[in-house]
Amino acid sequence: ATDNHPKMLKYRCSGCIAVGKSLNSRNFSKLLHCCPYQCDRHKVIVEAEDRYKNELRKSLLCNKKILLTPRRRQLRSES
Amino acid sequence: MFQGQRGWFCGSVGEELRQFWVDEGGSISDPRAADFLFSCDASHPDTLRIYQSLDYIEDNATVFHAHYLSAVANAEIKNSVTLGHFILPPECLQKEIRRKLGNFIWEQDQHFQIEKHYEV
Ligand SMILES: [Zn+2]
Numbered sequence: 001a002t003d004n005h006p007k008m009l010k011y012r013c014s015g016c017i018a019v020g021k022s023l024n025s026r027n028f029s030k031l032l033h034c035c036p037y038q039c040d041r042h043k044v045i046v047e048a049e050d051r052y053k054n055e056l057r058k059s060l061l062c063n064k065k066i067l068l069t070p071r072r073r074q075l076r077s078e079s
Numbered sequence: 080m081f082q083g084q085r086g087w088f089c090g091s092v093g094e095e096l097r098q099f100w101v102d103e104g105g106s107i108s109d110p111r112a113a114d115f116l117f118s119c120d121a122s123h124p125d126t127l128r129i130y131q132s133l134d135y136i137e138d139n140a141t142v143f144h145a146h147y148l149s150a151v152a153n154a155e156i157k158n159s160v161t162l163g164h165f166i167l168p169p170e171c172l173q174k175e176i177r178r179k180l181g182n183f184i185w186e187q188d189q190h191f192q193i194e195k196h197y198e199v
Contacts, residue, residue: 015163023162024084024114029138032163042163044179048172053136060136 013039080157081105087113089129091120092145099148110140117145121170130169142167146185 014035015028023031032038032046082104088097096117101107110116110129118126126142134140147165154160164184168176177183 015166016161018161018163025116025141025143026114026139028141028163028166033138041180042166044176045166045168048176049168052130052169052172053138056131056136060133 012037013042015039015042080151084115085113086115086117088145089116089118089120089123089125091123091126092117093119096145096148099152103151110134116140116142117148118142118167119145121167121173126167127169144183144185 015032016039018031029046029049032042035042038046080103081100084105085108086100086105087108087110088100097107100117105115110132111134116129118129120126121130121142129135129140129142132140135142143162144165144167147160147162150160150165151157167185173183
């Protein structure tokens with residue numbers, strides 16, 4: 001029985017077994033990220049997307065800093 | 080099947096699939112309010128906007144290939160189709176993913192027409 005265990009897990013990737021109404025565009029990514037036994041397919045996609053998101057996040061943060069710095073200073077001097 | 084669900088459709092999605100969504104009880108909405116985001120082309124400007132949105136960055140927006148809907152339409156048991164196999168990643172990642180995993184499921188679309196479950 002113990003021999004079957006890893007094999008079973010291999011086929012229990014949340015992204016692969018979950019069907020039906022509960023899943024949608026809003027919760028799917030979180031579901032995959034929480035899945036401790038992602039299949040190869042989902043692992044590769046998640047990793048690639050995460051890399052893309054990180055790069056975007058970085059560039060967004062840079063933009064935000066530039067936009068927010070003057071405003072923050074203003075608020076501080078008012079209080 | 081899609082009763083009470085809101086769907087957003089990229090301009091790249093054909094009218095047929097949109098109609099199927101509505102026929103199955105789904106409604107059409109804007110991307111912020113949608114439960115489902117469907118596209119047929121990751122490089123279409125509508126879809127690019129999703130990939131650059133905060134929702135996407137914060138893992139709150141997965142784009143699915145609209146061929147999911149045709150797979151559902153062709154399936155004997157409608158809610159047996161795995162939504163998770165229809166993730167549509169940004170265009171710039173697809174080449175790399177394809178190199179590692181082979182074609183995406185929506186690129187093997189013909190199989191949906193041919194493959195049928197015969198009762199034994
Ligand atoms: Zn999987």
